[in-house]
Amino acid sequence: MTARTPVEYRRALRIAGALFGLATALGACTHTDEVAATATIPDDYRLRHPIAIQEANRSVVIFVGQARGGLSAEQRADVMGLGQVWMQEGTGAIVIDVPTGTPNARAATDAFREAQALLTAAGVPQRGVVMHHYHPDDPRQLATLRLSYPKITAVAGPCGLWPDDIGPSIKDKGYFENKPYYNFGCAYQRNMAAMVDNPSDLAQPRSETPAYTVRRTEGYEKYRKGATTTTTYPEADKAKLSDTGK
Numbered sequence: 001m002t003a004r005t006p007v008e009y010r011r012a013l014r015i016a017g018a019l020f021g022l023a024t025a026l027g028a029c030t031h032t033d034e035v036a037a038t039a040t041i042p043d044d045y046r047l048r049h050p051i052a053i054q055e056a057n058r059s060v061v062i063f064v065g066q067a068r069g070g071l072s073a074e075q076r077a078d079v080m081g082l083g084q085v086w087m088q089e090g091t092g093a094i095v096i097d098v099p100t101g102t103p104n105a106r107a108a109t110d111a112f113r114e115a116q117a118l119l120t121a122a123g124v125p126q127r128g129v130v131m132h133h134y135h136p137d138d139p140r141q142l143a144t145l146r147l148s149y150p151k152i153t154a155v156a157g158p159c160g161l162w163p164d165d166i167g168p169s170i171k172d173k174g175y176f177e178n179k180p181y182y183n184f185g186c187a188y189q190r191n192m193a194a195m196v197d198n199p200s201d202l203a204q205p206r207s208e209t210p211a212y213t214v215r216r217t218e219g220y221e222k223y224r225k226g227a228t229t230t231t232t233y234p235e236a237d238k239a240k241l242s243d244t245g246k
Helices: 006-039 073-089 105-121 173-177 186-195 213-225 234-239
Strands: 052-063 094-099 129-134 144-155
Touching (some): 052 073, 073 094, 073 105, 073 144, 094 105, 105 129, 105 144
Parallel strands (some): 094 129
Antiparallel strands (some): 052 144, 094 144
């Protein structure tokens, strides 16, 4: 084995140094990418699972038998209720899907006429009801009469996404940072979106309603005379379990 000359030795050192620098740079890029990818997931659950305001359909399904064209009492109540709610929250026409080419097609047409009359009685204008024929995809299923209209609704999710292991892991070092896992708070946001009565309340407060002048004047008059303004109810003592303190 021959000894290296000083020139060859310096050349080998330069090559080794260049390889080490390249490996360090690549490792830094990988680490930076991992940190950047982790930093894109917000810690606040309201930012990870925001509640979105969008337009969705509200639907009522009516089952119509082959030998019966009229609606039952419960079905008439459903149609009337749909028409009354549409007056408050509907953003488009009520579309009634009527099956065609099915054994109950004739009965469904009769049911459509009755439903249309009920919607008119509920205050829905004639142009607010649109008839749409459809062919069922599965002939084995009973073709139904479907009433639907668009409305403003609040949605959140989907939930149940687990991109990382929530337990300690060698691969995922985020566990030791004591941060909330990705799916945390999603169910709360989804339930809140489903329960809100008016989706616009999530974006802005409602305007104040006029004050109850009669009640306010009575309270001012009691305060002016030095009397107590507390409201007393005759039935208040009936709920007490003990007479202690009298």
